[in-house]
Amino acid sequence: MKYRFNLRTWLLVALMALPLLTNVAFGQEEAAAAADPGPESAYSSEEYIASEGYATFAVNNLWICIAAALVFIMHLGFATLESGLTQSKNTVNILFKNVWIITTGILLYAFWGFNSMYPGDGNGFFAMGSWFGGDLNDASLTTAEYNAGYTWWGDFIFQAMFAATAATIVSGAVAERIKLTSFMIYAVILVGLAYPISGYWKWGGGWLDARGFYDFAGSSVVHAFGGFAALAAVLILGPRKGKYTSSGIKPIVGHSLPLAAIGVFLLWLGWFGFNGGSALSADPKAVSYALTTTSLAAAAGAVASIFTSWIVLKKPDLSMALNGILAGLVGITAGADTVGEGSSVIIGLVAGVIVVFSILFFDKIKIDDPVGAVSVHGICGMWGTIAVGIFSFDPGHSLGVQILGTVAISIFAFVFSFVVFFVLKMIMGVRVSEEEESEGLDVAEHGAPAYHIS
């Protein structure tokens, strides 16, 4: 199939772009207005730098910026993990999707998402987005007056890196058979519109936050959201050809375990920023504690899934070990700052066991998720959120509310994803043809294979 931007596609794109362009125009105008008082400078004044508390603010904001860089590198981690666990004939396609997600993700978050997720006030369920641009002359954006931990732009760049993660999780689950243009539109809607909505519920001060729901760095807000969005997409999409045959399940093995391992190690590295940065300052106690619980859970997740899969599959399975690390990381994400060190080990161990059985379960019921994204992010994201209700040393955290919150976000993600994906299926189709799938998306969609090793 040739990829033309046909009329239907163009209309869809144009429809989506309209509000954004309005936002830019508006944003530029605003910025122009703001610049009126005189020339702006991106640098703090000497008075401010010499003022009390400046150093603390500087180290806080620096950590948020570095954490943003670490979360950014998770997108390379996802790209290599997903590539490694799938067939070499679909590698270009996966890398292309990941470039698309991170780049449009940042732009959409600037044009709409940031202000939609953090509206300041609102009805608790939904807020309109708008261009995020701020005024460099406005001290209430550039100093601790805005937030003790970061400037307006530190806040934006850290949150923007998070936003794209949701669609990246889906990318792995739908790999090897999804139609590129459909995925591109789907990802844009998911990252641009849906993620800020449920994100607002908790982190933007919406209805879940008001009920005392706790999700430190996003076991639910990011991971369960992505995992259950992925589940809906996979259900509509169906399994890859040849996976579930009349003679049983035929494993479709990944093409490069080194790539997959690189991915998981980079994801772990990125999680230092994901969880560590979620302390929202460089608070020595909070940052070092979160990194400790995060690493303990990752380690415990790997060990648990190594032994679990060894017993179940009768061999030491590398991809299960790698998924165990991710399971532990996803599991500890909701409570990294609020559970004991011993509890973080237990949370990781449980996540490492869960992920093995969950992957086998979904395979058994013929839900084809090439990289185990639904299990790692969806199921372990739920587990991590619920675990806060069990292990937290803050008596304010309630098991019931934790369950409510993770279920609410997961259902929202599932339904939203289902509807969007279903509509896309009706309008333009979501799956490549059988010939294209068999040929591989790299040649069929991109006209170029990923490898030429002579």
Add this chain to the structure above:
Amino acid sequence: MKYRFNLRTWLLVALMALPLLTNVAFGQEEAAAAADPGPESAYSSEEYIASEGYATFAVNNLWICIAAALVFIMHLGFATLESGLTQSKNTVNILFKNVWIITTGILLYAFWGFNSMYPGDGNGFFAMGSWFGGDLNDASLTTAEYNAGYTWWGDFIFQAMFAATAATIVSGAVAERIKLTSFMIYAVILVGLAYPISGYWKWGGGWLDARGFYDFAGSSVVHAFGGFAALAAVLILGPRKGKYTSSGIKPIVGHSLPLAAIGVFLLWLGWFGFNGGSALSADPKAVSYALTTTSLAAAAGAVASIFTSWIVLKKPDLSMALNGILAGLVGITAGADTVGEGSSVIIGLVAGVIVVFSILFFDKIKIDDPVGAVSVHGICGMWGTIAVGIFSFDPGHSLGVQILGTVAISIFAFVFSFVVFFVLKMIMGVRVSEEEESEGLDVAEHGAPAYHIS
């Protein structure tokens, strides 16, 4: 061809090494003299640590050190990007060149470059270099007295990581047919001698700086410099055999797009340090703002080049998407702290369009640049520098001066590179034989292929 260090080669190497050795000897002597007053310690005194402003200085310097680490990882990014976009039979050669560039680059910057680029004063055009070694007992090097943002060594290590970038840019453009020893000598001269000269013009306070030329993090000082040095080298070197045939342009595809994608993501990560560190302190406003404009431009560059190449080439092209990211990054580098957020998106979009047409243009006029380095770094570097003259909110930035600056640096790089490369061609040749090119440089020059996958 066997690589012997023949007489001519040795003479050249010896000639180059002479002034450096003098510098070491001198440096060691100086250091010895400096050590006389008593034992040095690399640690700050307790009094200094307890003094006002220490924390601010510590966080500033820390950020410069971390930024140096991030810029360092760009060299891995370049190594994998260049490897990925070229044939597997030349992979060892590219990796070897990249190891050579970063390691000799650091040493040359210590022996000559740092003090040549930052002489403190001088005639504005050229300054002699010397061994950089500083005295640990000298408070004017180790405290905010030296600079509010870093110590002498923080300054050195950050700048040293930048220095090698120029030659790395060339490395990609001349790949697959350059003679190793010639490139090694060329890279040493370019990094060691040429880069500090035009670097001095702007960042060392030379004539361009005096005229109000602005280049925040090096769209011209680093990227246009590298890109136009590359253009000169490629012109002398000629295209790869079999690329431009009587029956048209025959694409020579890269051997591993995952490697290329890893490279571009690592380069983006490194750019957090390249641009963020160029704030030259941890100023919360400046650092977070630079990271925001940098990421927006990178994202916009990718989106623009995805759609541009899709329309032109009729397919979604991964390597164009990757080059679009780099184009946006190079484009925003000159003005990351002095243009609006909306402007950074526009700068990135334009860069993403430019890079596609530029790559196609150079291919059309039979200038063979395997990785698109001239377009990405040269052309987009020029664009980014000029864009400051258009979009800057600092009224002191003039379009005319920006054009003057980028043209001056580009011409200098081109001419210097042309002369050196031409002389090398006369003395020892710059291109491998046809047999070696066809066999691949890995076996021909290094006696070992890069891959043995059974």
Add this chain to the structure above:
Amino acid sequence: MKYRFNLRTWLLVALMALPLLTNVAFGQEEAAAAADPGPESAYSSEEYIASEGYATFAVNNLWICIAAALVFIMHLGFATLESGLTQSKNTVNILFKNVWIITTGILLYAFWGFNSMYPGDGNGFFAMGSWFGGDLNDASLTTAEYNAGYTWWGDFIFQAMFAATAATIVSGAVAERIKLTSFMIYAVILVGLAYPISGYWKWGGGWLDARGFYDFAGSSVVHAFGGFAALAAVLILGPRKGKYTSSGIKPIVGHSLPLAAIGVFLLWLGWFGFNGGSALSADPKAVSYALTTTSLAAAAGAVASIFTSWIVLKKPDLSMALNGILAGLVGITAGADTVGEGSSVIIGLVAGVIVVFSILFFDKIKIDDPVGAVSVHGICGMWGTIAVGIFSFDPGHSLGVQILGTVAISIFAFVFSFVVFFVLKMIMGVRVSEEEESEGLDVAEHGAPAYHIS
């Protein structure tokens, strides 16, 4: 051979797990007791944040946390370096071992190692370990009262990342023929029990520290330890089949030099944290100075080994260039804060020469070390430690004590490793069968090859 957990294996595992489980139980109990006074919070109090010295403590601790992340990424560096330098049929096995080492390494350090290595007091030779968990309400763990540079958890996570390095070094040397379960048990004992013992001798304030032995970041404590433990293991294990034949040495080349290069660049990046973090604070002078000497030595190591191997092997050898970088890094690790910049270049140059001849020497005497770990870490670790006695500008550092220290640690590592490995050989065997070795460990042990590139 099928991997069953047979009775003997289970007994061994259970025996090892017993004290650890006791520690957890105890730790949980303690934590429960500690929580009694009221709900803990991972965040510092507002009073503390506003207090004098807080910003300095925050930046110090932040650097230690970031340094821990950098050291963490060295484990990916080792994984890819070792994979790249060995055959593709053993890649899964190597990656699996590296996942095992870093994950169990962190857990063991939590359960035993940290308190065993830093007992606070003791007999100077050995201390019992215990669960590390600390009390978040205890200001003597969470503020500068604990240490001016980090909290209890910052200390833990930084040291935990170091701990696993020792076993990772061994992993490369024993690659391609070691039995997986035996290595897993061996690694656990080495990281969990042995490393903290000799680590205590120096960094925990034990007998070597009392004698004035100096090892800034672990040329001996980490690298010589790992290198000589590896030597013992390799001696017992014997060379790979087909390496040393009656017709001479048959090189077994690595399967992917890009993977190896990625590994070395990541290791260098990680060394910014390994050495920079060993300043144990963000002291501007100390951190920037250590990064400078570290980078100079790495660069010099590469240049020296490029020319040395070129002269000896008659070709520009990439893997020697890469090992030269590592040699320089290992060499400077003991004295990065206490030798001059010129000395750091010399230390790196010497290391780069040593490593080439050492690798050739071990190959000549038929000690088969696929990645050169004994030479890079063992021999150059010794050299770096001794170099402190030669080049240090601190008159308190004595050549005799430096030799004593590095020899003591190396012998301890060798003997400990030899005994454990020998016992494992007796109990369960340490080497795979000839058929498995020839088939490759990936299929033989893990039932899955690393690559499926169509």
